[in-house]
Amino acid sequence: MSDTLSFKGRVVIVTGAGGGLGKVYALEFAKRGAKVVVNDLGGTLGGAGSDSKAADVVVEQIKREYNGEAVANYDSVNGANAANIVKTAVDAFGRVDVLVNNAGILRDASFAKMDAQQFASVVDVHLNGAYKLTKAAWPYMRDQKFGRIINTASPAGLFGNFGQANYAAAKMGLVGLAETLAKEGYKYNILVNSIAPLARSRMTENVLPPHILKELGPEKIAPLVLYLTHESTKVTNSIFELAAGYYGQTRWERSAGQIFNPNEKSFTPESILNKWDSITDFKDKPFNKVEHPSQLADYNTLTAKAKQLPQENDQGKIKISSLGGKVVIITGAGGGLGKSHAQWFARYGAKVVVNDIKDPDSVVAELNKQFGANTAVADKHNIVTEAPKIVSTAMAKFNRVDILVNNAGILRDKSFLKMTDDDWFSVLQVHLFATFAMCKAVWPIFLEQGSGFIINTTSTSGIYGNFGQANYAAAKASILGFSKTLAIEGGKKGIRVNVIAPHAETAMTKTIFGEKELSNHFDPAYVSPLVVLLASEELQKKNRRGGVNGQLYEVGGGWCGQTRWQRGPGYVSRSPNIQPELLRDNWSKVVNFTKGKMINPSSTEQSSMAILQAVQKAEMENATGQSSNPGTGAENVKGGFNFNYRDCILYNLGLGATSKELKYVYEKDPDFQVLPTFAVIPSMNSVPSLAMDDLVDDFNYAMLLHGEQYFKLNVSKLPTSGQLKTVAKPLQVLDKSGKAAVIVGGMTTVNAKTGKTLVYNEGTFFVRGAHVPKGKEMKGEGRARFATENFKAPQDKSPDFVFEYTTSEDLAALYRLSGDYNPLHIDPSVAKAVKFPKPILHGLCFLGISAKALYEHYGPYEELKVRFTNVVIPGDKLRVKGWKQANGVVIFQTIDVDRNVVVLDSAAIRLQNVTRSKL
Ligand SMILES: CCCCCCC[C@@H](O)CC(=O)SCCNC(=O)CCNC(=O)[C@H](O)C(C)(C)COP(=O)(O)OP(=O)(O)OC[C@H]1O[C@@H](n2cnc3c(N)ncnc32)[C@H](O)[C@@H]1OP(=O)(O)O
Structure with missing residues (x-):
């Protein structure tokens, strides 16, 4: 659908509209043709003081930028003149259609220190204020048989929050009020909903990278408020949690x-x-069912x-x-x-x-x-x-x-x-x-x-x-x-x-x-x-x-x-410019409660973390789900992967290939080829379908590290173009002493046209801070033998091959274009948020560099397995050591020379034409 949601002819009251959320609502309503009453006392967040400018500035902006109609009102929502706010709308515009109860103050204190005044003042502004305003608007809405009301709740109200006994009470009170008004208003076409936006807090500040923190602003909240208050909406008596492009309904169970x-x-x-x-x-029980x-x-x-x-x-x-x-x-x-x-x-x-x-x-x-x-x-x-x-x-x-x-x-x-x-x-x-x-x-x-x-x-x-x-x-x-x-x-x-x-x-x-x-x-x-x-x-x-x-x-x-x-899982958009129409068109996802995908948050922290993880997951899906080279017009479906020579050259360059190595960088070279580790690239699109966040508790994408990688090639040489498809499934899920979870996915990549298997990958993901719920462990049956082998580098024997390579400081910036857009490798703020001094190099990049050297020295191989044992910072020097075994297996190890740590261990390749039984 593409019809624009218009508010032409509608009269909207937004309380607390001098700044923050309320201001953005007011502007967005006006932009879409509404006549707006911009109510703001002009007070500070603490609730003190009065300054009429805030509302005036917004009214001016509406007139100037949208040629819109707006009036300012400075009455307090909980004061004796609260009804005057509604009167202002009726006097100026003749009616009132939409009421957004948004005004609020904070008086945080631990319950032990909270006095009656602190408690009452917060309840007064939020709950009594909403009551008074709604009470004044209600007769108009009833008479005209049209009304849309939004009560602004908060996760603190739904789940409680430390230091906010007053705020949590007031915010949850608003939910109870909205539920009742929705029931009473329904036959008069008065629809009432509550929103619980996640705000910036010390908690979010600690766990979120700044670029997502920035998105906790009002721009991502307003689209839902507009959709829920539009004349076309049928939604009522519902509660929504939202932040940073996440929108999900919360219901009772x-x-x-x-x-x-x-x-x-x-x-x-x-x-x-x-x-x-x-x-x-x-x-469910024989005598009763679980209900919502x-x-x-x-x-x-x-x-x-x-x-x-x-x-x-x-x-x-x-x-x-x-x-x-x-x-x-x-x-x-x-x-x-x-x-x-x-x-x-x-x-x-x-x-x-x-x-x-x-x-x-x-x-x-x-x-x-x-x-x-x-x-x-x-x-x-x-x-x-x-x-x-x-x-x-x-x-x-x-x-x-x-x-x-x-x-x-x-x-x-x-x-x-x-x-x-x-x-x-x-x-x-x-x-x-x-x-x-x-x-x-x-x-x-x-x-x-x-x-x-x-x-x-x-x-x-x-x-x-x-x-x-x-x-x-x-x-x-x-x-x-x-x-x-x-x-x-x-x-x-x-x-x-x-x-x-x-x-x-x-x-x-x-x-x-x-x-x-x-x-x-x-x-x-x-x-x-x-x-x-x-x-x-x-x-x-x-x-x-x-x-x-x-x-x-x-x-x-x-x-x-x-x-x-x-x-439910909710709907996430990573679009920088979310419009109400996007929510309307994806509404079934916002209110989706698909079995097995639901969560039952029991605290503000749990709820917020789940939202932020959904946002980060969407970001990761964007990151790993993009075609490696959008310029080729590659199909961007999950698990689908179209590629051509440009993707191959870009990949080879990302592993340090130079213009002297024409077979890697010039498509017309008779020996033009892509390096064998490209075998992992098509499988990356399928990683999101492992649904790692469903397999373990406390999953956080930013905390995920690539732990191990294995692949087996079914062809002697990889093609340099084609249409591939990968199917992924979880093989192993282990808890590591409550400190981390290890998830292994098996990914089979086939030629999309012939269905023939090209390569089989096993990727191990080490998720710090995640836990495996009881009974959800998977033992890893069916895993490839080579993948689970512990290849010990023979410390008593000198390697028969040593190769050194200094990575460029810009290597991660180049390598990511091969399809792993994880911000951990490019964005200093994301790296810092998860305790790395700088963006780290992709595991598959330093693996690829090592494997390139081995390939050139020992020749083509059929299987490869590594464990990533330490991170590499772009710019570091790598040393690769190889020990060829009698059975055609080459055990290798890669060391970060600058930091003197082993970065690839328990690593080996099995050279082509060597039978498994000799292992
Ligand atoms: C195919 C598509 C791919 C798409 C990828 C998309 C994501 C990418 O963008 C992400 C990246 O590329 S991240 C960069 C590459 N990875 C790394 O740099 C990780 C380096 N490794 C480490 O830092 C540590 O080994 C670390 C942190 C992993 C573990 O260190 P410690 O916490 O010190 O662990 P330790 O005490 O040694 O061991 C605890 C238990 O965990 C097992 N284990 C250790 N390292 C592992 C690893 N790398 N992989 C799997 N399991 C591992 C240990 O065996 C131990 O198990 P147990 O308790 O049962 O003995």
Whole structure:
């Protein structure tokens, strides 16, 4: 498709458009004909100060450069005049079609140091600001039955991020808000999506070469924003991660989970622990499938199935005994879920602070009667304003706190159109701000004792959004981003933070679910055992890799499952000038969730690394997938390779051939030929199809080194032109003590016309920092024998051949034109990023130089194998030594003379016409 996406006649509001992302959006919209309200307070990134120039400059630029229409607005998105931003659009242009909620500030601090003001101010600008703006624009969009809204989230919101409890909460809150608005807006043609762009950070700065770092800028984000807000888009209720030309959808993935017979006697923490692996294994089950949902599980069906199970749930072998004497604070514990949690904790020997603003006393009386006089204490303090006093109650009575369960909540359900500011703010206060305040109050105690458990309560509305619950969904979603951040910060200090999304019948939920739907199947007692388990040491021991921390579980009615993020491989473009049309035309790739290609990032770092690797992979594919000589018009398909005399001459020159060696550099010479190591070149196009990033974990192209190379020629002399095709498959995948992974690919190159095999290669790739997941090792069956031979250079015997050659400093620049465009060999910044002082020489180049000398001395050979044992810097002098064996095998070694290291070892050629049996 080539239709240009026009915004002619559309009115767009971009908040925070004085600079950065917002400015580029505003300019791009204007370029395509939109009338733009450029909103910017003019503040700095820290949120202070006000300067009206930023917005004016952008408006001027739109008028000057695009002859466009734009007005500036300087109101704060979260201030009393926020609605004035929408009014500005309506006054100036008569309508509002697109709203990009982009404005934001940062107030990073570790949770231990973050004060309430720092927390509130960030939530205020991002989340409350988006709420206010959207609220003001919503009636216009509804009336005109058209609207497009973008909420700017962040990987920090999706996955949590160290030092950003405030930002993560706000950003994830925006996702919950967007999901709800998407549901409510759909029938009015109001489409709402969230984007989570990866920003520059210390982390990206450390791992990325500068030329990719530069691409983390707004130019690569704007195309998606424009596509998602165009009138032709049908996309809604989706989340996208993007950076540097990568675009991928992120969605929820819910495990099939586990069902238990729901009865208070045998649905216990032990029974859940016993089935923990099944809850978290993300495999389909006979009673339920793994889902990628946008709403809560089908609890009625699951519960019906659960009830058919035998009454007695298997209690397993592990008894939960770690809660004896532990002190737990439970908010909102006067009734419903909180009361049930309190009873279950007491049953496991814990001391309970029953907090409830209304009536904690009757629960306390019950507990003390049933479990002993000093089991529980009542606390009536307000969780929003008096959190420290609740902790004081615990300290005064029990002199410690071990567990905090944030459970209290309220509902103020209303359609977004009718929602009042009071509905919005009061729900946010009780859920988000109280959770913040309570965590803050216990945090120093947990830090000091080096242990603590927090169980926060979200809701399926927070995970998936829910009609009529914009306030509740935003608040509950923000608890997810907040909790994940606390889990990251607390994890190192022995503090575990997990989140539950309960499905239970309580006074609160009665307002949402009908009496018939609940009909006593969803007793809070079918939620509490999970909460107790999440606060137990026994569960932590179950998971040796850092315990159970930062996770989300849905639970109710006898079913329990885990929910996490999932992302497909996404779409990557290395084009310097990505346009929205490119995304439209490749949309199926952006939202592709092909089986086996998905990842489940669990941290900002993991998610970002995967994105950056996808970008680097695309770069490598460009690098190795290009024809060696685009001038020949060679077909640029994966594994395909067309070549002619020019490619041969270029290759020979790259191995040091000179104009005196006419047979290598002049196509009309009667003996014109390409050197035998050219045998590896056609196979390079096929390397990407090995999909190395799927074979190992933590794969990073920049960390890949060529480790070994083997080939066997099926012809006595290589042709100097032709059309070839190579098929590659992985043969061996090994973990090297957790420090590196070694991947061996076998590549068969055939004549594309006749199908006859020309050469067989085995390439070994040494990937520093990569790991082989359990069960994914491949032993290397079927590998060529010569390839796996360890040829020892005979140190006690002088070589029968010695050759010296000083490489030129420009050699890598020349050699790369034969098809290996890996920036590691040309770009000083890339080399530096992976800890080399300078760009290094291609392994196949110094191999080729060595093999050229051997070829000229010993004659043609049939097989070759080398191990690359050290890097060579262009300009270094090489010394090649050869030892001919009686069986026609020549063992050789190449030394970097300047650095006095062996660079090719365990190396040999088998001369032509020598039979294998003699080896
Ligand atoms: C066909 C198409 C090709 C397309 C290619 C595209 C990519 C190219 O652009 C990339 C390049 O050209 S890179 C340049 C060429 N390669 C090099 O310069 C690498 C030089 N080698 C080294 O630096 C080290 O040997 C190094 C870093 C590799 C290993 O050193 P150490 O970490 O010190 O390893 P060590 O402790 O000695 O051994 C650990 C285990 O790993 C095995 N091993 C060592 N070197 C290996 C190598 N080169 N290849 C394969 N395996 C190797 C060891 O046997 C050891 O295994 P184990 O623990 O089982 O004993």
